[in-house]
Amino acid sequence: MRIFRAYYKPRHGPSYSHKGTGAGDIPVNEKIPGGISGNKKNGQRTITSDQADRQVPGFFRAGRELLWTQLFFYLRSDIGITGGGGKVTMKKEIVVGVTGASGAVYARRLLEVLCKDAKVHIIVSDVAAKIAAHEGVSFEGFRAEYHPNDKLFASIASGSHKLDGMVVIPCSSKTLAAIANGYADNLIARTADVCLKEHRKCILVTREMPLSRIHLKNMLAAEEAGATIMPASPGFYHKPKKIDDLVDMVVARVLDHLEIEHTLSQRWSGSDA
Numbered sequence: 001m002r003i004f005r006a007y008y009k010p011r012h013g014p015s016y017s018h019k020g021t022g023a024g025d026i027p028v029n030e031k032i033p034g035g036i037s038g039n040k041k042n043g044q045r046t047i048t049s050d051q052a053d054r055q056v057p058g059f060f061r062a063g064r065e066l067l068w069t070q071l072f073f074y075l076r077s078d079i080g081i082t083g084g085g086g087k088v089t090m091k092k093e094i095v096v097g098v099t100g101a102s103g104a105v106y107a108r109r110l111l112e113v114l115c116k117d118a119k120v121h122i123i124v125s126d127v128a129a130k131i132a133a134h135e136g137v138s139f140e141g142f143r144a145e146y147h148p149n150d151k152l153f154a155s156i157a158s159g160s161h162k163l164d165g166m167v168v169i170p171c172s173s174k175t176l177a178a179i180a181n182g183y184a185d186n187l188i189a190r191t192a193d194v195c196l197k198e199h200r201k202c203i204l205v206t207r208e209m210p211l212s213r214i215h216l217k218n219m220l221a222a223e224e225a226g227a228t229i230m231p232a233s234p235g236f237y238h239k240p241k242k243i244d245d246l247v248d249m250v251v252a253r254v255l256d257h258l259e260i261e262h263t264l265s266q267r268w269s270g271s272d273a
């Protein structure tokens, strides 16, 4: 009986010092049978609340810890619980910046995958919105937080806001120049600037050809500052049959670098050639 009363005591509560004689008392400072270690006081052996807790059978304690953990994660909306076995996964928080380079379809495909599994922030530059409309791509309707590019007061503009990383896709040469030189006068450039200073992932899916010496120098400067330069340059070894296959190949590599599981494109498994 006493064991069960001890079981219901608060985990991190105060260390009780009264005698456990009355109904409802918590028996943490009482005469206990020999064989259990405790502090000797006035000829009696006493135990602390933690010691009392250790008298609870291990499987009860384990079950209690699991219940509390599940309740905690259930109450946190940004954390998911997967599977019936109590496997807990943290949702990644990723910023996607879309700038005015051709290839809005890359951003759209990335968002389709990311918004299912991650907490996503979307920023679309003014020119990107026009180019996307021209290319027949829309960024509306995603389960994500949308930010205007001129909103420098957004949460993600501060390093104190925890993030897993950012992708600029496609990344124009102008935004590449801004990021490479720390010229953070809009939210996309500022959030990238923050990712670099906080040593978080900052992936720039550049799209331009040919590349001038200025572009190349800016790519090198951004890479040296910690960015990952991933030109939108799909391979052909997986024998693409349609444009979507090419798009998926680029987006798959981006997801790999974000460490997000996907099944977008087949992985190279070697060849006898």
Ligand SMILES: Cc1cc2nc3c(=O)[nH]c(=O)nc-3n(C[C@H](O)[C@H](O)[C@H](O)COP(=O)(O)O)c2cc1C
Pocket (backbone or CB within 6 Å): 098, 099, 100, 101, 102, 125, 126, 127, 128, 131, 171, 172, 173, 174, 175, 207, 208
């Ligand atoms: C139709 C169109 C396509 C463009 N494509 C590219 C491109 O592929 N790469 C690039 O670096 N700039 C491209 N630009 C130029 C950029 O949009 C321009 O430099 C703009 O200032 C970028 O601004 P942002 O980075 O703030 O979106 C394009 C412009 C237009 C109108």
